[in-house]
Amino acid sequence: MEKKVLIYDTTLRDGTQAEGVNVSVEDKLRITEKLDDFGIHYIEGGWPGSNPKDDQYFKEVKKLNLKNSKIAAFGSTRRAYLKVEDDPLVQNLVKAETPVITIFGKSWDIHVTQALKTDLEKNLEMVFDTVQFLKKHTDEVVFIGEHFFDGYKSNPEYAVKVLNAASEGGADFLVLADTNGGTLPNEIERIIKEVKERGINNRLGIHAHNDSDTAVWNSIVAVLNGAVQVHGTINGFGERCGNANLCSIIPDLTLKLGYETIPRENIKRLKEISNFVADLVNLPVPKNMPYVGDSAFAHKGGVHASAVIKNSRLYEHIDPEQVGNRRKILVSDLAGKSNIIYKARELGIQLDEKDPRIAELVREIKQLENYGYHFEAAEASLELLIRKHLGMLKKYFDLDAYRVLIARRYTDKEPVSEATVRIKIDNHYEHTASLGYGPVNALDRALKKALVGIYPSLAEVELIDYKVRIVNETAGTAAKIRVLVESKDREKKWGTVGVSDNIIEASWQAVVDSFIYKLMKDGV
Ligand SMILES: CC(=O)SCCNC(=O)CCNC(=O)[C@H](O)C(C)(C)COP(=O)(O)OP(=O)(O)OC[C@H]1O[C@@H](n2cnc3c(N)ncnc32)[C@H](O)[C@@H]1OP(=O)(O)O
Numbered sequence: 001m002e003k004k005v006l007i008y009d010t011t012l013r014d015g016t017q018a019e020g021v022n023v024s025v026e027d028k029l030r031i032t033e034k035l036d037d038f039g040i041h042y043i044e045g046g047w048p049g050s051n052p053k054d055d056q057y058f059k060e061v062k063k064l065n066l067k068n069s070k071i072a073a074f075g076s077t078r079r080a081y082l083k084v085e086d087d088p089l090v091q092n093l094v095k096a097e098t099p100v101i102t103i104f105g106k107s108w109d110i111h112v113t114q115a116l117k118t119d120l121e122k123n124l125e126m127v128f129d130t131v132q133f134l135k136k137h138t139d140e141v142v143f144i145g146e147h148f149f150d151g152y153k154s155n156p157e158y159a160v161k162v163l164n165a166a167s168e169g170g171a172d173f174l175v176l177a178d179t180n181g182g183t184l185p186n187e188i189e190r191i192i193k194e195v196k197e198r199g200i201n202n203r204l205g206i207h208a209h210n211d212s213d214t215a216v217w218n219s220i221v222a223v224l225n226g227a228v229q230v231h232g233t234i235n236g237f238g239e240r241c242g243n244a245n246l247c248s249i250i251p252d253l254t255l256k257l258g259y260e261t262i263p264r265e266n267i268k269r270l271k272e273i274s275n276f277v278a279d280l281v282n283l284p285v286p287k288n289m290p291y292v293g294d295s296a297f298a299h300k301g302g303v304h305a306s307a308v309i310k311n312s313r314l315y316e317h318i319d320p321e322q323v324g325n326r327r328k329i330l331v332s333d334l335a336g337k338s339n340i341i342y343k344a345r346e347l348g349i350q351l352d353e354k355d356p357r358i359a360e361l362v363r364e365i366k367q368l369e370n371y372g373y374h375f376e377a378a379e380a381s382l383e384l385l386i387r388k389h390l391g392m393l394k395k396y397f398d399l400d401a402y403r404v405l406i407a408r409r410y411t412d413k414e415p416v417s418e419a420t421v422r423i424k425i426d427n428h429y430e431h432t433a434s435l436g437y438g439p440v441n442a443l444d445r446a447l448k449k450a451l452v453g454i455y456p457s458l459a460e461v462e463l464i465d466y467k468v469r470i471v472n473e474t475a476g477t478a479a480k481i482r483v484l485v486e487s488k489d490r491e492k493k494w495g496t497v498g499v500s501d502n503i504i505e506a507s508w509q510a511v512v513d514s515f516i517y518k519l520m521k522d523g524v
């Protein structure tokens with residue numbers, strides 16, 4: 001069995017067919033450079049002639065000095081009623097001047113008669129003509145048998161004839177597509193075996209969609225049965241439920257099955273590539289995405305944390321560093337002493353396992369979580385809690401009083417928010433007031449004003465996100481409120497939490513934690 005698999009990325013074509021994705025030419029070029037650097041063999045850049053952006057992309061991409069990837073232009077077989085050399089769609093593929101041209105042709109009989117509205121023989125001619133013509137204008141032609149598996153199930157002889165037409169035209173790869181994503185791995189295996197028995201000995205590829213949640217496994221099964229080119233997208237973004245996820249296929253094939261895919265040393269950049277593409281296409285990576293998601297190696301249950309500390313293999317299928325991810329031990333009401341010991345170690349605090357303060361801390365955290373705190377989402381507040389409990393947190397100030405006024409007079413367009421804060425630092429009182437866009441903004445400004453004279457670095461702190469959640473939904477307006485605040489300075493971001501029956505008090509707690517965290521991190 002050949003142990004090298006060519007990775008064919010269609011993020012810039014099929015990936016952009018995902019709902020909500022709209023990338024600029026510049027973004028497409030940046031993704032191209034990143035994928036090239038990562039070691040992807042083929043990058044399908046778009047469909048030349050289908051929109052001005054893709055035309056521009058194919059002009060610009062020629063200027064890039066790519067080291068590893070071949071750029072593929074994507075399109076379809078010629079129209080039934082046009083000669084191949086006269087079809088503008090085909091001409092546009094040639095004009096893109098790429099080293100690879102990929103076309104899809106119908107291989108499901110009902111698609112030929114109902115979507116193309118032509119006859120089965122004519123479609124075979126379209127496939128043959130188009131491949132043969134394009135082969136004269138480019139180095140490699142990749143032929144995708146669209147709906148191949150559905151087509152095979154409906155009319156196996158015809159589906160195989162379509163592959164033969166592409167092969168006779170000179171196609172370099174015959175790619176079997178599960179376009180509707182409804183095929184399961186057992187059928188993929190059976191059909192590929194039968195296709196080979198019917199005399200198809202060409203280099204095969206697989207293009208799987210994820211509508212049955214089996215696109216990755218369908219791709220792997222195809223490889224195990226001889227496919228040498230795998231199509232997919234970064235993070236699995238794509239039309240409907242997406243394409244086969246290369247962020248799983250690459251490590252599955254390389255780390256688990258011993259295939260040669262991208263250079264092995266680059267696999268540790270997988271999470272970086274996943275995040276990069278997610279940011280540019282503006283679709284977040286789901287936390288629980290295998291290998292690259294933020295929670296892919298996050299251990300929450302105390303039983304898991306305890307074992308992972310002894311030997312990470314006990315609850316991890318690979319070392320997270322192999323794919324550039326990291327282990328996380330979460331602290332919550334499901335934590336045990338091990339979670340705290342690990343967390344403390346991450347913070348640079350070495351705790352003796354027998355230290356009685358650990359069990360007290362676990363108890364306190366569970367009580368607070370039961371009350372409504374959520375420390376997973378507010379690691380800065382958690383760090384403050386741990387340090388305070390261990391007597392390692394300095395007292396920066398005491399609150400004497402705060403007051404928030406919200407008033408709207410008849411003449412005001414919007415309500416006016418004003419906060420007054422009185423704090424004590426050593427034996428000295430600061431008493432300040434501030435207006436704000438809302439009550440929390442007024443409170444944040446008044447507190448900063450009171451502190452900044454003594455702690456000037458607080459001027460750098462910006463509150464960038466503010467989330468309010470009701471903890472006990474059924475209590476109506478008497479519900480308890482959890483406020484999560486995200487803050488940043490020039491270097492980092494951090495999250496804090498506050499919980500109270502009163503939204504202003506919950507916000508105050510989160511804002512105070514944010515300022516204290518900044519001072520502690522700055523070593524003030
Ligand atoms: C399975 C896939 O993901 S294939 C890729 C799908 N991606 C896209 O469609 C995105 C880019 N597409 C486009 O911009 C446009 O659809 C274009 C420019 C390609 C074509 O636009 P239009 O000429 O307006 O046609 P329209 O989109 O309405 O319909 C598609 C046409 O392609 C034809 N067609 C579909 N598949 C094939 C094929 N394999 N070979 C030849 N023609 C095909 C259809 O029969 C239809 O032709 P008709 O207009 O004569 O009925």
Ligand SMILES: CC(=O)C(=O)O
Pocket residue numbers: 014104144145146147177178179180207209
């Ligand atoms: C060509 C393609 O994207 C498909 O068949 O799914």
